[in-house]
Every structure is written in C-alpha cells, then in structure tokens.
Amino acid sequence: MFTVLKQYLFLIYQMSRREIIGRYRGSAMGLLWSFASPLVILAVYTFVFSVVFRVRWQTGGDDNASFALNLFAGVIVHGFFAECVNRSPTLIAENTGYVKKVVFPLWMIPAIVVVAAMFHMLVSLLVLLICSGLYLQQLHLSVLALPLLLAPYALLVLGVGWFFAALGVYLRDLAQVLPVVTTVMMFMAPVFYPVEALPEAFRPWMYLNPLTFVIGEMRGLVLSGAMPHWATLAKFTAIALLVALAGWKVFRKAQPGFADVL
Amino acid sequence: MSSDIAIRVDGVAKRYRIFARPFDRLLFQMFGLREARCEPFDALHELSFAVRPGETLGLIGRNGAGKSTLLQIICGTLTPSTGNVAVNGRVAALLELGAGFNPEFTGRENVYMNAAIYGLDRAEIDRALPSILEFAEIGDFIDRPVKTYSSGMFVRLAFAVIAHVRADILIIDEALAVGDVYFTQKCMRFLKRFKESGTLVFVSHDVNSVINLCDRAIWLDRGRIARQGPAKEVCEAYLGSFYPDGDVGDNAAGANVAVRRGSEEFGTGCARIESVELLDDADRPLSLLLAAQRVQLRIRCRASTDIEAPIVGFFVKDRLGQYLFGQNSLKLLPTWQCIAAGAGVEVAFAFRMPQLASGEYSIGVAIGAGSQEKHVQHHWIHDALHFRSQADPALTGLMALDDPECRVQDTGSNDVCA
Secondary structure (H helix, E strand, C coil): CHHHHHHHHHHHHHHHHHHHHHHHCCCCCCCHHHHHHHHHHHHHHHHHHHHHCCCCCCCCCCCHHHHHHHHHHHHHHHHHHHHHHHHHHHHHHHCHHHHHCCCCCCCHHHHHHHHHHHHHHHHHHHHHHHHHHHHHCCCCHHHHHHHHHHHHHHHHHHHHHHHHHHHHHHCCCHHHHHHHHHHHHHHCCCCCCCHHHCCHHHHHHHCCCHHHHHHHHHHHHHHHCCCCCHHHHHHHHHHHHHHHHHHHHHHHHHHHHHHHHC | CCCCCCEEEEEEEEEEEEECCHHHHHHHHHHCCCHHHEEEEEEEEEEEEEECCCCEEEEECCCCCCHHHHHHHHHCCCCCCEEEEEECCCEEEECCCCCCCCCCCEHHHHHHHHHHHCCCCHHHHHHHHHHHHHHHCCHHHHHCEHHHCCHHHHHHHHHHHHHCCCCCEEEEECHHHCCCHHHHHHHHHHHHHHHHHCEEEEECCCHHHHHHHCCEEEEEECCEEEEEEEHHHHHHHHHHCCCCCCCCCCCCCCCCCCCCCCCCEECCCCEEEEEEEEEECCCCECCEECCCEEEEEEEEEEECCCEECEEEEEEEECCCCCEEEEEEHHHHCCCCCEECCCCEEEEEEEEEECCECCEEEEEEEEEEEECCCCEEEEEEEEEEEEEEECCCCCCCCCECCCCCCCCCCCCCCCCCCC
C-alpha cells in the first residue's frame, strides 16, 4: 500500500514536471514565461482599470500600485481555477494513449494539471510577495498561513476537475461552455473590485462563488496582514473535501466507459 | 487468487454500445439507463481460458477477430461487459508502440516517464538505464526529442523499456513488425529468454513467429475461440482457413493416399496428392537421416480437371513447424504447361539433404496452379511425411555445415606478448 502510494507520488512528480517544463519546451525564454506572462497581464489590467477607467480601490492605499496588487491577488486565484477547469473537459480525450494503450491511473491526469497549475500559481504568488514587499516595505507574518488556504482550494479545484474531466469525455460541449462559465465567474467574483464595493444585498450571493472567499482571504493574508477567518476556512475546507470526494466518485464511475467512447 | 494461474479469463464478453447521442451514453455509464437506445456490437462472445505462469500463449486471427480487444481487456485498459479477468503479477504491455511517449521530450526523459508508468522508481530506472540504452541502440539520439526519431528507433526504445520493467507477464501486440531483421532477432532472443521465467501473451500475423515462440495458441474468429491447443496445430488450421474451399473431400479417385493419417490438409480438390515418398540414392525409403546425403522426394498427383500451369512444391519443417527450406517446380520445370483431367503425374525432386539437428522433422507438400505471386492451392498437406534425424550431439544450431574447413596460420609475433 505504502509503496503504491510512493509510486503514485513519483509518477505525479514526473508527469507534473513534464507538464510544467513541456509548456515552455522549445521556447527561448523557457520558465521565465511563467514570471513574465502574469506580470504583463498585471500591467495591462492596471493600466486599463486605474488609468483608463480610473477605478479606485476603496480600502488600502488609493494609488495605482495598491490597486495593481489587489487586482493581481484576485487574478492569481481566478487564474488557477480557470486553467484547471477550462482544460478538464478535453484532458482525457487528449491523452487517449493513456486510456487505451497503457494501464495508467487515469485519475492522475486532472491531478497533474492541478499540480502544474499550482506551480504556476506559486510563481505568480512569489511575484506578488516580492512586489508587495517592495511596495509596502514589509511582509506580513500571516503569509505563513497561505498553505492552509491553498491546500483546500487545490482540493476543491481537483474535485471540480475530476467531475468535468469525466463528463467531458461524453459531453464534448463542455469544452465550449466552461471557458464562458469561468469568465463569468471572474466578473462575479471580486477580482477587479473589493467585495465592499457591492451593495450589502448582493454580498451573500457573491459568497456563493467559492472564488470570493479565497480571493478575500488571499488579500487579507498577503496585503493587509489579517489572519484567516478560521470558522469560514474550516467550512470551506469541509466543502472542498466534499467536492473532491464527489468529483472522485463521478470520475471512477465514468472511467470504465472512457475507452469505449474515445 | 491461486498462483498457479497467471491470467484467468472467465466468461469475458465485450459488447460495444453505439449511442446516437453522447448524453445517452453518459446516462448509461453512470446510471445504467437508456440501454434500449443503443446499437450493440459484440466484439467478444464469452471467452474463457487460463494461462499458467511461464506459459507462452499466441493469439492469432484475422483483422477484427477481437484480438486487440481481448488484449486490452487482459491489460485492464478496457472493461469487459460481462465476465472477469484475473491477472497474477506485474503486467507490461506493448499494445501500440511508444504509447506513453511524448514527442516533444527526449528519449531519456521518455524512458523515465514510461518506466515510471510501469511502476519503477527513480533509483530502479537509474540502474536500468545503461542496459536500456544498450538494448535500444539509438546512440546520441537518446538526448534528442522523440519526434526526431525514425519509427525503427521509436520501436527499439519502447521495446527496450518494456524489456527492463521486470514484468511477470508480458503482452506484445504486433510489436515486432516495425523493426528491422536485426532488431526483430534481438527481440525474439529476448522473448525466448523471458519466457523461461515469465508469462507471455503474443499476438502476431506472422504465424511463424507464433509457432516459434509459443507453446499454445488461440485462434480467434469473430469474437469466438475458433480453436485452441498446441501452437503448431492451431496455426496450421488457421492458415488452412485462408483457402475458402477448405476441405478436400474423400470422394476423389485416390482413396489410397499414402500420406500420414490425421494430417491437416486443404485445397480446392481439383488435383490431389496421392502419395509422397522420401527415398535415398538407391531408391530405398528413408525415415532416419544419419548424415548429409542426396535424397529424392517423389510426389504423385492426380488431376480431376485440367490444371494449367501446375506447381508442385514441398517444404521441410522442424518439430515446431518452422520452415527450414523448400522448393517448388516453378523454377525447376519452367516448361511444365498442364496436367490433363484424369491424368496422374509423379514429380521427383532430388537434392542434398543437409545434416539436421537431432529430432523429428516433417515434410509438407502441395500442388497448386499459377505463378509464385498468384496461385490457387489445389491440395496442401501440412505434414505429409515424417522423418527423424540423428546427429552428432556436438551439433549446435539447426543444421551442420557442408564440408567446413578450418586452418590456423601464424601471423607473426607481437612484442607486447613476448
């Protein structure tokens, strides 16, 4: 049992590494892109929202740099979700070889995507930490609590990933639908604005979007040095576990049919 | 699970259900609904068999007979519709070459990936790597992307990995067809060594390699076991099935066919082989061969219709049914035009039979018509005649050389030795 687990971990490690390096294989800048692309996106968003639209962040500093940092925190959280979920419906079809030609633990494929996306998220987070350290001249100790937030978040995304990876084999439309859904979720979460910008009446609705909680906590931990809301975090962790379990069940149930459909 | 069985296939059937709407497919998979809306296709009908550890099983059959489906079910990549498969030991399968290879990555990286899929950890792969590289023989290409490989290099690397994952059960599907002769030989040597300790399931269109490698064979025909048993028998039956008018009736004139009773035969029946004799130089029947010698093989045939461009041929096979050599009348009798209906002919081949390794041999004979490329078989007898060979026990290999010579010569002394 233990050796099997060890082998699985080794395999996940190998495959995720391949996934991460593979994205930049053949490109001149290589891994630098995972630093460069979030920075470019951040710069564009900052320009559009704070220079063109003149949006003001209502908490914290009222200048462009603070806006950029808050925005970036939201973009990082959403980006991780969007990358995993958007890719999930086509994952199995892209890896037909693993389905039909070798005995491969297929549940691993969505997990690998989550691990690779997590790597990119951590790189972006590092950029965020460096920028906020430079700007705020200090790093909050609350940053150390980040794993407690990111672990259940990854679990939640993994569950969603399993769910759509399984369904995507049968329902090809999902590949078209999900990018739209994740974009909607970006605007329906406080990525470009603080939750406080919303009228009170709308706020509970916004908390139905799991991103809302994660983005809020992320900003608290990294930018304002607030400790996590422990009770909500506990609830969130429980929900994440349930989602992961449900996604796992659906995936395992649908798996025997993959080879027949592909 | 008892350990005296390596693979047990128990009532396994595979029904593909073709749904017009993918959503129905999903509902069926998740909840078992909507079965009525599918169009079923039965790829396999309830098969049962078992493979013992150390046994080598060959699977033969035409395209679409269900060989690959069966292999995939044994490997666990396909789920059977009914029945179950029990496998005892680590399985490595070469279902389609390099399935786990990513073209963008180097050979070395792919070796690590692929071996990890088979459950090797990093240290084990590190240890096996030199041996894998040596087996694959792709030199510096190991550090280039796999997409730059020739198909031969691809196969070699994929096979090299399979050969080093220390599987208990190896499943090989048509894999050797791609490599060159040299590599195929190497794989065959590996497989022969492997089968001393491991269980092998081997699928090939090349009946010869099945006979050569396998103890037992299963002939699949449209999802059913058409025949199973010793590899040689099954393969011969399978080959015979390619000629549609398979059976030669017993009604032909020559009821006194002097061929071995119970041997396999097929053909159109337009001409029959009535007797076959192996004689020595002095016209004495020969059944034991003690040394290389000139022999005569006389084949008597009778035509029941006019046979244009007749061909009579023979081949000598060893105990395993491997073709050693043979000849036909096409080149030797270029002017032979036809046999008239009702006429009988005797075709006599004379040749020098080499000293064969000790053992049982058989001679297959056939009469057909046409050319080397395109012909019909009128009567084909797999094992018309048996003979034994008794050779010097020092003989290694299949046969002895004719008149070998050996000399030793001094080429001058070397200072280093002195």
